[in-house]
Every structure is written in C-alpha cells, then in structure tokens.
Amino acid sequence: MRSLPGARPLLEVATIHAEPAALASARGQEVLARFPDAEVVEIASHWRIPDLHGAEENVARWARVKAEHLVLGVKKTLTVRPSGRSADFIAPSTANGCAMACAYCYVPRRKGYANPITVFTNIDAISRSIARHVARQGPKTGPNGPGPNQCDASDWVYDIGENSDCSVDARVSDNVADLVALFARLDGAKASFATKHVNRDLLDLDPRGGTRVRFSLMPRRDAQLLDIRTSSIDERIGAVDDFLAAGYEVHLNFSPVVLRERWQSEWAALLDELTERLSPAAKAQAACEVILLTHHEGLHDVNLGWHPRAEDVLWRPEAQEAKRTGQGGAVVRYRVEVKRRAVARFRELVARHAPWLTIRYAF
Incomplete structure (x- = not known):
C-alpha cells in the first residue's frame, strides 16, 4: 500500500470488530494480516456495536474513530436494486x-455516533450475485434491450460504491480489486463508483474499460471546509488522465453543490481549470453529474459535536425545506425554486466554461 507523502495515515487501525463468520473467512483473515497489531473484538452484528454506534462520546472523536476502528461483517442481503441516475443498478455493497x-x-x-469502515467478507457470494444479474439482463442495446440512456450508451452500469468510497476500501481489502477484475470480463456491463480519494494502487489493476471512476470535485474553499481527510482537489484533477491511461473510464461528479456566497464564480474557476488541465482524450470521454446539497437533521446534530463550522454553510433553514426520500427517509434540501434556479445556472456555467463536458443529470 503506497503511503500519502506528507500526510497522516488515513488508516491507523487499532481495533477490529468482527462477526465470527467474517473473522473465519479467507477475506477476513486477509484483512487481519494487513493490520497485525490491531486488537480483535468479536461482535454479534456489524450493525449493533454499543461501544461505537451507541456511545455518544464518540462524536467528539468522529474522525479519529474512522481511522482507528474497522469492522468485519457478512453481507446478508445480496439484492441488486434498480437505480437510473449515475447507474442502472446498485450492486450489493462490499463495504x-x-x-x-x-x-x-x-x-x-443509520450508524449513530460512529461510522468507520465495515468490510463485508463474503465477496465471492456478492460477485456471484452480480454476475447472475448481468447474465439475466441481456444486451442493453440488443433487439429486446432498452437502448442507450443517461447511464451509458451501450453497457449496463452497476454502482459498486453506494455506501462507501471504493478507493479507500481498496486500502483495506481486495474486494474492490476483485470487482474490477469481475467487470473486466463481464460483457455488456461496467462498474461505477464515485471517489474523493486518489488511490494509485488502483492503477496497477487491469480494468479493461469495465470500471468507471467518477472523481468528485468542488471548489477548493468548499473542499477545505467540508471534505475532511480526503485527497486534495489538485490530486483528484491530476489523477484523471492517469486513470484513463490505466484503462478506466473517468467521469466527474460535481457533488455536493453548496449554495453560498461566490458559489458561481468559484465553480466557474474550477470548470476553467478542468478545461485547461485535462487532456483531449479525457475530455472526449468525460461526462458529469451535478448534485445539489441534501442534508439531514441527525447529521447536523452530529456535526455540531465535532465540526460545527461546516454547519455554517450546510444548515441554512432560510433556503431549505424538509423532504421525504424515495426510501422513506427525511432529509433537508434547498427549496424547490432556489434549487431550480441553481440547477439552471450551473448548466449555464458548464456550457460557458466547459462546453466539452456532457451533463448526464443535474438535480
């Protein structure tokens, strides 16, 4: 695992909480071998760890808990769910x-007062469920297929990182490497994940066009305040052409767009930088998604305990309203008219400053 020059290690695992079945698995043993000095604590369920999820005092150590703790579990539900925005389907999570x-x-x-990485060790079962689902779909562009859509012109796209960042997950286990290898050999399908972490070990894999990496970007002022413990915006932009050369498809993820003073000029500057720095090859295959901030009252309360300055820009009741999500959760988003105007303005910014960039969707 390559280190990050000049940075404190992202992972300094001191305690591994493990379900017995996960601990006994081959993948679980591989993870333990990566962190040989960690204390191992057996748990009944990766969802219910009182010392982590139920301990309110962990909020003050929110970031340190993420670095020092790791959880091993077995993924029980192996359902592939339909999506339709950045991907056609959501694959079962491997973390x-x-x-x-x-x-x-x-x-x-859903985690309470702590949110470190949980690694699901039954990667073989997860991979088999994905491969079976791909086989059932048939060709996307065949006589009986739906044809091109905003997700992809020819392949079924599977999001493999809905609940984690795969670039970070790859520093903990070989789950991501296994999925990249799986999609490299699956005809008519590709994996996709968004990331804020540049893990150059992924350049050593052989994706053969079967994995789409979506580098998440935002203006530097926003990233410095909100993207804690991530790779810098400069690193992420600098990785685009390298990942393309390694055989990945590389898209961009503008998320979240936070509406505050100077947001338009700062996004324009970022788009100008992309136009200047990215190669013609990167621009020719690039597309992006634009996602305005969605927040949550419970997360707001957690943030007040460890990073209250972030809430100065994330929590703006005068411009936000409550909303019920498709999964039944309650969130806070920008008011309908505020959001409508902002999305229209963002599309104008892209058209002016990065006309080469296709917007797959914006909301």
Missing part, C-alpha cells in the same frame, strides 16, 4: 462507512 469524514455524507445517518 459500508468510510475512513474519510466528509461533513455532508449521508451514510452515517
């Missing part, structure tokens, strides 16, 4: 949680 600490991340909403 949940993250070692990074983005202040707006939705994943902690």
